[in-house]
Amino acid sequence: MINSHDILETINMIDNENLDVRTITMGISLLDCIDSDAERACGKIYDKICRYAGQLVKTGEDISKDYGIPIINERISVTPIAMIAGACPGADPIRYAKALDRAAHTVGVNFIGGYSALVHKGFGPGDYALMRSIPQALSETELVCSSVNIGTTKSGINMDAVDRMGQIVLETAKATADRDCIGAAKLVVFCNAPEDNPFMAGAFHGPGEPDCVINVGVSGPGVVRAALAKAGDCDITAVADIVKKTAFKITRMGQLVAQEASRRLCVPFGIVDLSLAPTPAVGDSVAHILEEMGLERCGAHGTTACLALLNDAVKKGGVMASSHVGGLSGAFIPVTEDAGMIRAAREGALSLTKLEAMTAVCSVGLDMINIPGDTPAEIIAAIIADEAAIGMVNSKTTAVRVIPAIGKKAGEELSFGGLLGGGPIMEVNRYSPEKFIRRGGRIPAPMQSLKN
Amino acid sequence: MHAVITVIGKDMVGILARVSTICAENNVNVVEVTQSILHDLFAMIMMVDISKCSVPFSELSDRLSSLGDEMGLTIHTMHEDIFNSMHHI
Numbered sequence: 180m181i182n183s184h185d186i187l188e189t190i191n192m193i194d195n196e197n198l199d200v201r202t203i204t205m206g207i208s209l210l211d212c213i214d215s216d217a218e219r220a221c222g223k224i225y226d227k228i229c230r231y232a233g234q235l236v237k238t239g240e241d242i243s244k245d246y247g248i249p250i251i252n253e254r255i256s257v258t259p260i261a262m263i264a265g266a267c268p269g270a271d272p273i274r275y276a277k278a279l280d281r282a283a284h285t286v287g288v289n290f291i292g293g294y295s296a297l298v299h300k301g302f303g304p305g306d307y308a309l310m311r312s313i314p315q316a317l318s319e320t321e322l323v324c325s326s327v328n329i330g331t332t333k334s335g336i337n338m339d340a341v342d343r344m345g346q347i348v349l350e351t352a353k354a355t356a357d358r359d360c361i362g363a364a365k366l367v368v369f370c371n372a373p374e375d376n377p378f379m380a381g382a383f384h385g386p387g388e389p390d391c392v393i394n395v396g397v398s399g400p401g402v403v404r405a406a407l408a409k410a411g412d413c414d415i416t417a418v419a420d421i422v423k424k425t426a427f428k429i430t431r432m433g434q435l436v437a438q439e440a441s442r443r444l445c446v447p448f449g450i451v452d453l454s455l456a457p458t459p460a461v462g463d464s465v466a467h468i469l470e471e472m473g474l475e476r477c478g479a480h481g482t483t484a485c486l487a488l489l490n491d492a493v494k495k496g497g498v499m500a501s502s503h504v505g506g507l508s509g510a511f512i513p514v515t516e517d518a519g520m521i522r523a524a525r526e527g528a529l530s531l532t533k534l535e536a537m538t539a540v541c542s543v544g545l546d547m548i549n550i551p552g553d554t555p556a557e558i559i560a561a562i563i564a565d566e567a568a569i570g571m572v573n574s575k576t577t578a579v580r581v582i583p584a585i586g587k588k589a590g591e592e593l594s595f596g597g598l599l600g601g602g603p604i605m606e607v608n609r610y611s612p613e614k615f616i617r618r619g620g621r622i623p624a625p626m627q628s629l630k631n
Numbered sequence: 632m633h634a635v636i637t638v639i640g641k642d643m644v645g646i647l648a649r650v651s652t653i654c655a656e657n658n659v660n661v662v663e664v665t666q667s668i669l670h671d672l673f674a675m676i677m678m679v680d681i682s683k684c685s686v687p688f689s690e691l692s693d694r695l696s697s698l699g700d701e702m703g704l705t706i707h708t709m710h711e712d713i714f715n716s717m718h719h720i
Contacts (some may be wrong), residue, residue, distance in 0.1 A: 428717045435716045
């Protein structure tokens with residue numbers, strides 16, 4: 180017999196602490212859809228996605244009902260489109276974005292990721308055209324997400340791509356200025372992008388992945404916070420243990436859902452992403468976990484240390500609970516998607532510089548941060564370069580998803596609604612990095628020894 | 632194959648009767664029942680055998696949830712695997 184305490188604990192986690200499976204993401208390879216005729220390639224892409232993912236949403240709903248676990252999103256990631264579009268250099272890549280959007284609407288998922296290019300060492304066929312088309316693609320489609328990988332630990336940072344991406348982020352925000360600049364919220368610039376990430380907006384299906392795969396992203400910051408609150412005044416060793424144990428339970432649930440989805444859809448199970456992904460809902464905040472550890476506000480001195488502990492303990496607890504772990508795995512710190520971060524940013528407790536320090540120990544990077552609309556492109560590029568450098572040197576994934584709030588200034592707010600939330604615009608350092616950014620070239624890959 | 636039905640809410644006459652009636656109507660055998668008081672609330676846990684259930688599991692779950700809504704109780708119907716995997720190594 181299952182212990183009744185365990186049963187009630189699980190139910191309490193779901194009902195009161197926002198425990199959920201954040202996403203079941205189906206990764207689909209489009210390499211067999213490559214065609215020198217763009218129209219034909221788009222037709223193949225649409226057909227393949229609809230064929231493979233036709234039952235994805237229904238299966239997610241069925242599993243949710245059978246196990247009583249909320250499954251919030253079903254999503255699709257595809258092979259970086261630059262690799263597909265490279266076969267027809269004359270064609271406008273926008274048509275691929277539209278084919279993805281159509282397919283996503285048909286199968287009923289709420290996002291499709293993979294309007295992407297991997298340019299960490301240089302531009303291949305299709306890469307440059309795809310990057311140039313991102314602002315238009317994100318403004319003319321609804322469900323497509325885009326990402327560009329501009330650096331890795333093994334190859335260094337492509338500074339020409341960094342320069343371009345600064346401009347593209349700004350142009351994307353301008354192209355969707357009438358919709359609170361939401362385009363920029365669907366664009367991620369990565370260093371060390373994982374090929375199996377199930378979370379948007381940075382999900383794509385890497386070239387080393389199988390034809391089709393199921394990846395699951397778990398969540399549950401509310402559960403971790405509640406467990407810490409229950410423990411009261413324990414020392415920090417005990418805090419780490421509590422986080423580990425809680426992460427174990429959360430991940431086991433994700434593993435079960437992943438295996439079940441894989442079985443029902445007859446698609447191999449890829450990974451469980453052990454992430455604490457916040458939502459704007461009260462009680463679903465990573466910042467509140469840090470505050471529960473003993474900080475008055477997220478952003479206070481001590482935040483980086485607390486986040487480092489949290490991120491590490493989540494991984495330690497989760498790794499044993501799942502047969503395959505991957506993706507971004509760790510604690511996310513998206514400002515506009517986290518009630519505690521929104522409050523801390525509004526009150527001035529949390530600054531962009533503190534967030535940058537936090538990204539050195541969290542799982543992703545500068546995520547969902549609103550910046551003033553008059554921020555020059557080279558400053559955005561320099562923010563990307565700084566963040567990529569942190570990722571490159573520390574052999575971890577980092578990313579930048581900033582939203583230039585066109586026509587607005589620091590202190591005003593943007594509101595995206597839904598999981599993307601909304602929040603205050605944060606000031607950036609206005610001293611110019613223009614000369615550095617305009618130099619172009621590549622930052623060489625870092626030493627992997629003499630670690631100091 | 633087992634499922635766990637949990638009923639949480641204010642105690643009242645007929646909870647067990649009405650939940651077990653739905654089980655019986657759908658050929659679901661009640662294997663074990665425990666009940667306790669949790670934070671001043673009535674909490675009943677039923678382990679049921681769903682291997683011969685005459686309707687799809689999701690339909691059983693819907694019927695019990697709507698009974699819960701009608702009686703002002705929270706009723707969850709969940710496959711036992713979720714508890715086994717979360718709480719046992």
